[in-house]
Amino acid sequence: xxxLKIFLIFFLFxxxxxxxxxKDYSKEPGYFDFSKIMSxxxxxxxxxxxxxxxxxxxxxxxxxxxxxxxxxAIGGLKLIRVNEFMIDNDQKSKYEFTMQSFDKDLQNQKWExxxxxxxxxxxxxxxxxxxxxxxxxGLVVMALDKEGKATLVNIVGNVDLKxxxxxxxEFNLPDIKEKE
Amino acid sequence: MLKQKxxxxxxxxxxxxxxxxxxxxxxxxxxxxxxxxxxxxRIWQNIDKFNILAAKTWIMKTTNNLxxxxxxxxxxxxxxxxxxxxxxxxxxxxxxxxxxxxxITHNNIVFExxxxxxxxxxxxxxxxxxxxxxxxxxxxxxxKSLDMPINTIKVYLLRARKKLQEELKIYExxxx
Amino acid sequence: MNTKPFEITDExxxxxxxxxxxxxxxxxxxxxxxxxxxxxxxxxxxxQYSAVxxxxxxxxxxxxxxxxxxxLPIRNVNYKEFKNSFWVDLLSxxxxxxxxxxxxxxxxxTAVTVSLINIKQVEYKYxxxxxxxxxxxxxxxxxxxxxxxxxxxxxxxxEVLGEKVGTPIRESIGIVNIIFNKGExx
Numbered sequence: 135x136x137x138l139k140i141f142l143i144f145f146l147f148x149x150x151x152x153x154x155x156x157k158d159y160s161k162e163p164g165y166f167d168f169s170k171i172m173s174x175x176x177x178x179x180x181x182x183x184x185x186x187x188x189x190x191x192x193x194x195x196x197x198x199x200x201x202x203x204x205x206x207a208i209g210g211l212k213l214i215r216v217n218e219f220m221i222d223n224d225q226k227s228k229y230e231f232t233m234q235s236f237d238k239d240l241q242n243q244k245w246e247x248x249x250x251x252x253x254x255x256x257x258x259x260x261x262x263x264x265x266x267x268x269x270x271x272g273l274v275v276m277a278l279d280k281e282g283k284a285t286l287v288n289i290v291g292n293v294d295l296k297x298x299x300x301x302x303x304e305f306n307l308p309d310i311k312e313k314e
Numbered sequence: 315m316l317k318q319k320x321x322x323x324x325x326x327x328x329x330x331x332x333x334x335x336x337x338x339x340x341x342x343x344x345x346x347x348x349x350x351x352x353x354x355x356r357i358w359q360n361i362d363k364f365n366i367l368a369a370k371t372w373i374m375k376t377t378n379n380l381x382x383x384x385x386x387x388x389x390x391x392x393x394x395x396x397x398x399x400x401x402x403x404x405x406x407x408x409x410x411x412x413x414x415x416x417x418i419t420h421n422n423i424v425f426e427x428x429x430x431x432x433x434x435x436x437x438x439x440x441x442x443x444x445x446x447x448x449x450x451x452x453x454x455x456x457x458k459s460l461d462m463p464i465n466t467i468k469v470y471l472l473r474a475r476k477k478l479q480e481e482l483k484i485y486e487x488x489x490x
Numbered sequence: 491m492n493t494k495p496f497e498i499t500d501e502x503x504x505x506x507x508x509x510x511x512x513x514x515x516x517x518x519x520x521x522x523x524x525x526x527x528x529x530x531x532x533x534x535x536x537x538q539y540s541a542v543x544x545x546x547x548x549x550x551x552x553x554x555x556x557x558x559x560x561x562l563p564i565r566n567v568n569y570k571e572f573k574n575s576f577w578v579d580l581l582s583x584x585x586x587x588x589x590x591x592x593x594x595x596x597x598x599x600t601a602v603t604v605s606l607i608n609i610k611q612v613e614y615k616y617x618x619x620x621x622x623x624x625x626x627x628x629x630x631x632x633x634x635x636x637x638x639x640x641x642x643x644x645x646x647x648x649e650v651l652g653e654k655v656g657t658p659i660r661e662s663i664g665i666v667n668i669i670f671n672k673g674e675x676x
Binding site for chain 3: 181183185188189190192193196197204207208214216218249251256258260273275277285287289
């Protein structure tokens with residue numbers, strides 16, 4: 135009888151817990167916590183983007199007719215987070231050190247590094263969380279350019295790398311001229 | 315199938331109440347067993363006739379009536395002291411939560427006093443006292459079970475409590 | 491505290507006993523507590539009744555002996571379920587506490603309904619301006635990612651394959667050619 139009473143009380147409280155709970159994306163396998171590196175920024179964010187699943191679904195639906203690639207790219211996503219900010223010269227080495235530490239953390243958490251690039255003062259690391267050979271749970275980008283602009287990107291959900299790769303021409307970003 | 319389920323629910327719910335009430339009223343395990351079994355049989359025989367929501371009062375009324383019948387049939391003085399010890403041995407051992415022998419002994423003595431004093435209550439007060447304090451029935455339920463007005467129940471309960479207090483004082487006095 | 495013996499009438503005694511046993515009305519409880527604080531004899535009497543009441547409340551129901559069911563002339567009933575059955579207990583609670591069961595059911599249904607309504611509201615809370623802004627943001631976010639992909643591809647092609655790896659390979663081939671040519675000349 136006591137067990138039953140506890141059961142009933144539990145159900146009562148659980149019932150009140152169900153409404154109005156914000157989604158906790160930190161539990162998703164494709165989520166990565168950047169808070170450690172964010173403490174190094176020395177200015178306000180140049181860019182801050184936080185797009186949740188509900189919004190992404192709406193955008194995917196809207197883009198479906200006019201921009202199939204975009205619709206496809208964001209259709210399976212749960213969260214997009216982007217932070218871009220400036221780092222002082224004296225913080226650069228600390229930032230690079232933190233990137234290395236994150237590199238270890240990510241690989242320990244079974245993220246696969248697909249790009250590690252260091253050229254002309256620019257560092258860029260890209261990681262993916264694989265679910266199966268063709269399916270991903272998340273993507274992380276950490277970059278630092280020679281001017282000291284840090285970029286952090288975390289995409290949570292089923293990331294379509296091929297489609298994302300095709301998208302740069304669509305977004306009016308500076309064209310990358312290929313040397314011949 | 316439904317009859318069996320209904321029966322199972324009722325017996326599961328009230329088996330301890332029937333048994334406890336019979337034990338206290340009859341102070342004899344064998345008679346209490348008989349009454350309990352008889353009540354279970356009657357529940358089965360009448361299961362289609364009563365509303366399951368009103369089952370509690372019907373069951374306790376049946377138990378009470380059978381106990382009264384048994385009490386009328388035999389003498390109250392016979393084997394009284396011995397039966398008390400036998401009847402209450404189980405519940406007494408359950409109440410010990412300490413390993414300290416002094417505390418256990420003290421608890422035993424206190425418990426002995428209480429149960430004997432309850433035993434000494436007159437039957438009309440004892441039935442109400444047990445139904446209320448031990449079986450946990452409400453005034454209204456007791457009133458329906460014993461066919462008594464609620465105010466009478468309240469008055470009898472108070473009398474039972476006063477009587478119990480007096481019994482305990484007499485016991486203390488006798489011990490001294 | 492007032493040490494003069496207070497006259498305890500029958501009415502006051504009844505209230506005192508009910509308070510000691512825990513079933514007095516709210517006002518009666520307050521009245522008795524007040525008398526207890528004021529009068530020593532009332533306090534002593536209350537403590538005596540309280541002590542007995544505490545012991546009485548410790549007395550539990552006896553456990554029904556399962557073996558009593560064996561000789562019962564009732565067939566097709568599973569007596570083993572009389573021992574411990576969660577579902578039978580649950581059903582008996584629903585039957586015997588219809589008010590509590592109904593209230594619990596209503597509360598749970600209300601909670602689930604409210605949570606469903608809230609979820610629906612969350613889905614459609616965006617304004618057109620928010621959607622437009624989000625559209626720009628998603629393009630920017632994906633643009634940043636694809637830019638990094640493409641920069642890496644360029645670096646690989648030009649700097650790595652083109653200069654850093656290509657030059658030493660070309661030089662090596664040149665040296666081999668020289669050696670080969672010299673060899674041939676010999």
